[in-house]
Structures are given as structure tokens and as C-alpha cells.
Amino acid sequence: MTVTRTPVVVFISGSGSNLHALLEDSRKPDCPFRVCAVVADVAAPGLAHAEAHGIPHHVVRLADFPDREAWNRELARVATSYAPTYLVLAGFMRLLGAPVLEAFPDKIINTHPALLPSFPGPHGVRDALAYGVKVSGVSVIMVDAGVDTGRIIAQEAVTVADDDTVETLHERIKERERPLLVSVLRSLCEQGVPAAP
Ligand code: GRF
Numbered sequence: 001m002t003v004t005r006t007p008v009v010v011f012i013s014g015s016g017s018n019l020h021a022l023l024e025d026s027r028k029p030d031c032p033f034r035v036c037a038v039v040a041d042v043a044a045p046g047l048a049h050a051e052a053h054g055i056p057h058h059v060v061r062l063a064d065f066p067d068r069e070a071w072n073r074e075l076a077r078v079a080t081s082y083a084p085t086y087l088v089l090a091g092f093m094r095l096l097g098a099p100v101l102e103a104f105p106d107k108i109i110n111t112h113p114a115l116l117p118s119f120p121g122p123h124g125v126r127d128a129l130a131y132g133v134k135v136s137g138v139s140v141i142m143v144d145a146g147v148d149t150g151r152i153i154a155q156e157a158v159t160v161a162d163d164d165t166v167e168t169l170h171e172r173i174k175e176r177e178r179p180l181l182v183s184v185l186r187s188l189c190e191q192g193v194p195a196a197p
Pocket of ligand 1: 012015016018019046090091092112
């Protein structure tokens with residue numbers, strides 16, 4: 001059976017374990033997506049995964065541009081040059097602006113290590129732990145102009161242990177996050193964006 005693979009571009013800022021999960025899944029014969037490029041806003045360690053898989057990768061640093069608008073225009077230019085159907089933000093730690101959002105309307109997904117709408121922003125794990133929640137988890141959302149305000153596509157809960165630290169809780173969340181992100185991307189590529197409730 002020949003699978004037509006949907007092209008995706010992945011944005012990262014960090015260690016890239018979610019990227020790695022996507023790349024490993026993309027090697028499977030039944031995988032409906034292929035990662036055509038990886039874009040980072042810093043010299044992220046996770047770019048090594050792109051390198052190991054022979055995937056083109058780019059570092060587009062905010063500091064190299066006069067303002068966020070120009071940086072966003074360059075991100076949009078680099079991403080659109082691969083003609084992807086979806087952008088996947090896999091630990092990309094910056095807010096995207098209009099040039100990118102308008103180039104990929106309803107086609108950008110993000111993963112967040114908390115149960116949105118609780119604990120949005122860059123410190124979701126720390127904030128949930130500090131609040132004292134007994135259950136946290138992971139959310140995969142469609143990206144809009146807000147900070148983690150987009151439509152929720154999928155979530156999974158993770159129980160918080162009494163002795164959890166930010167690191168131990170985040171690691172357990174990431175164990176659930178990676179397969180959830182893969183499964184959401186597979187569904188999007190196979191069935192499209194789910195209807196709004
Ligand atoms: C993930 O938990 C993501 O949700 C958060 O940062 C982490 C990135 O992990 N924003 P990795 O770089 O994919 O390992």
C-alpha cells in the first residue's frame with residue numbers, strides 16, 4: 001500500500017524529544033506524515049535529531065531581526081518554502097505572530113505540558129505544581145494569536161505524586177505527551193481538523 005504522506009514542518013526550542021518521537025513515527029510504513037524541515041529559534045540541542053534523520057533544519061533567531069514582525073516574516077518564509085500542510089510546535093517557546101498565523105490558518109498545532117485552560121504560558125508544569133493540583137497533564141491545541149488559548153484537540157491526565165518536582169512531573173507528562181502528539185498529528189493527516197464543538 002502506498003501512503004501519501006502529508007508534509008509537516010516542526011518548530012522546536014529545546015531538547016526535541018517530541019520531535020524525535022515524530023521523526024521515529026515517520027519512519028513507519030503506515031505513517032501519514034513526513035517531517036520536511038525543522039525550524040528552531042535558538043541553537044536547540046534537538047536539532048541533532050533533524051541532523052541524524054537527514055532533515056533540513058534552520059535556526060531563525062529573534063535577535064537577528066529588527067523586530068518581531070520581521071522575525072515572523074522570515075519564519076513564515078522558511079516554513080512556506082517547504083509547502084507543509086501543518087506546522088507542529090513541539091516545545092517551541094515563543095509566541096508566533098500574524099505572518100506565520102496567516103500563512104497557516106487552522107494548520108498549526110502546539111503541545112503544552114498542563115491541562116489547559118489551566119496553567120498556560122511557559123511554566124505550565126511549575127505553575128500547576130505550585131498551585132497544588134493533584135492531576136495535571138498534557139494538551140494538544142490548535143494555535144491562535146493568544147498564549148495557549150487555541151481550541152483543544154486532545155488532552156491526557158497525569159497524576160501528580162506527593163514528592164514530585166518540576167523535573168519529575170514534567171518527565172512523566174512528556175512520556176504521555178510524545179505519543180499523544182504523534183497520534184493527534186496522525187489523525188489530522190488522515191481525517192483533517194476535527195469539527196468545532
Ligand atoms: C514539552 O513538554 C513541551 O510541551 C514544552 O516543552 C517541552 C519540550 O520538550 N513546551 P522537548 O524539547 O520536545 O523534549
